[in-house]
Amino acid sequence: MANAPLAHPEIPTAKLRAWWAHRQWLDGARAGATAQQVLAATGWARSVGGAGPYLGLFARAGLAREAVDAAIASLQVHELPSARGCTYVLPAGDFALGLAVGAGTPEGELAAAAKHLGVTRDEVEKLALAITHALTPDTPLEPLAIRQVVGDAVRGLGEAGRKRGQSTTLPLALGLMQARGQIRRVPVNGRLDQQRYGYVSWDQPVAGTAADLARRYFSWAGPASLKHFRWFSGFTAATARTAAAESGLIPLPGTELLMLPELAEEFADFTTPAEPQYTLLAGIDGIHLLHRDLPRLIDPADAERSVPASRAGHSFGSEADPQTHIVLDRGRIVGFWEYDTEQREIVHQLFVPPDAALREAVARTEAFVRDQLGDARRFSLDSPKSRAPKIAALRAAGA
Template identity: 45%
Template sequence: MTTKAAVPQIPQEQLTPELLRVWSWHRQGLGGTLAGADPATVLDRAGWARSVGGANAYLTLFARAGIRRPEADAALAAQHIHELPAARGCTYVLPATDYAWGLQLGHASAEASVKVLQRLGVERREIEDLAAEVLRVLLGVRGTETEALDPRGIKQVLGDKVRSLGEEGKKKGASTTLPAALGLLQADGRIRRVPVNGRLDQQRYSYVAWQLEDSGQDDEAVRVRMLERFLCWTGGATLGQIRWFSAFTVAQSKKALAATGAVEVPTAAGHVLWMLPGDVDELAGFEAPKAADIQLLSGSDSLVLLRRNSADLFDETGAEAVAGMSGSALAADLSDHPIVDRGRIIGLWQYDPDNARIAWWTFEPASDGVLVRVAQIEQWITEDLGDCRSFSLDSPKSRATTIARLDALRQR
């Protein structure tokens, strides 16, 4: 008869914010543990990279494994990684092993779009019929030079089968019936969208037919799988953080957590983290590295986005430095990109494409390590990306005030 191994009990007072910041850094593969890994492995180990037409996916891969844009783009073209609607219906870049069940998590978002059209008087049958026509068109051009069709091209082929919903539809964010049909097809893995220039930092897409097999799991099993992955990526999270990322109900979250075997671990700050037993065991023997380890990350990097806990990553000096700053630097979502040392945010940065440079500011005098890493990221962005947008509508013009502010703060 076998018995379940006892989970180590870590004294609450030992789990300080300082230690947990470094622990999160370690679990995110930012301490060198993912050096040399391929793009799919990075996303499997560190978590899905949020994609909103910005540079986050590229910076995620470069910071952890030194992956340059050509390698990332090649992995995308080979379908080793892909941008898909997953948790909460939000788009992330996923490794191939997660496509089917990741899409299953995001299916509710596609259904929500259908419900919007139904409230506008569109019958579900009409949307499903349109989806079938879209798939017929894309299957018909498969293997040709024009097998990827953008929404305009699809609409040109289908003509009046795509219905305009007029001004009322525009108010609801649904000017025609086509997006809802595309959403259903994508959520079912019958089509996939591909960036028109093969890059992850823009939001112009075409569509191709796909034949992705389903996960073979029911929704309950997929929820368990999601929380197992999420807890591995984060090294532990509160129930609120789990629910924000997953959009699961309290009951769904607690049932899935029980199925993972996760345990509650109180921290010195009074929070309760849910952790996998193996992670508790690792944390019990974890020692924070002594040497500085500087990274320039995206404001939507998994280190801060998965749990939306950026405020926890500032120490007292950093919190005082950004207090009252316009753009809510201490809000759940960072207003600027962070400069990070072993999980602690020590400064902020933005890229200035007009001058091919990084505008940056650290809360205390910058070390040589900061200067070196700023120069490295500056060169990489200039050579590989040309710009470092936070999201699709971000532009040098919209960023000008922030860049000037960072320059002024650095010169004080």
């Protein structure tokens, strides 16, 4: 994404960053909010089998892991395929919209399977019907159990399918059924950071427009550009422009950034907090991933920093996404961190001298990870072993 100037000369970059952090509830003012309230106000939390959603909800509202798991179990929030077909944790009020904006992905996968693997829509629809008869609302079945129940309705796709990451027709049917709100995926142990799932039947309406998503997005992420919105939504340029126009967005003077008109006065009156507001977040937290424009959160001097355990000459400012978890202060990234499971502690590299507030933020998050999560994986395949070089690099940098 092009690194256009963030702000008009009269709008300091520090104000924009602090505003984004404020709108993301990273200013410490929302303790006690529910998971549903946090996600409705600050945006859908990207979930990739790691600790990101837990870390984000803890940072914003102090939510314990058990409270988040209870919200999932009671369907106040849920992990669903949504924008770009990616999985996010959504509040209940956005289930219908999330499914609607993600519906194109499983259709595209079916079209590709038809073209390259000889799969027909008819066989996938028949498999979906068999799955419907196999599932109940209350007892999750894992994919192997579903396959055993539906028998020959599932077809193997041979070596050609394996090469395309599609060994059978079962994922195609499950993807279509999820997008239609007919089934939902349930974590076997109730946790978002350990990827074993079963499926239950569901009856969830699917509804919403591109303009509906635009209004939500710009309430979470604005000011933001059309490029930012296109990244998040996966919409074409024409669809994004139309959705933005229907949402009544107004430009931020001197920039390509847009915002909702009802927020313009609040933004004009907003002042950058004088005192630091430290938070420890996942690298895929919404403060970054809603825009996916990393340089906007990095001071120029920090852009040249080496990425922990990366190849020589690889700088932080050249990354599309952080390669570690991040420490944030009023919208500026001020450090890297990871969790060392052997020592049961956070290891970090800070860009600013640590004061009492920063030490407290680290200690608070460390206790949360140690006592409630056990680890802070970045994604499903992350492991203490794979993370060891980064931890060693962080220790060396912080020594």
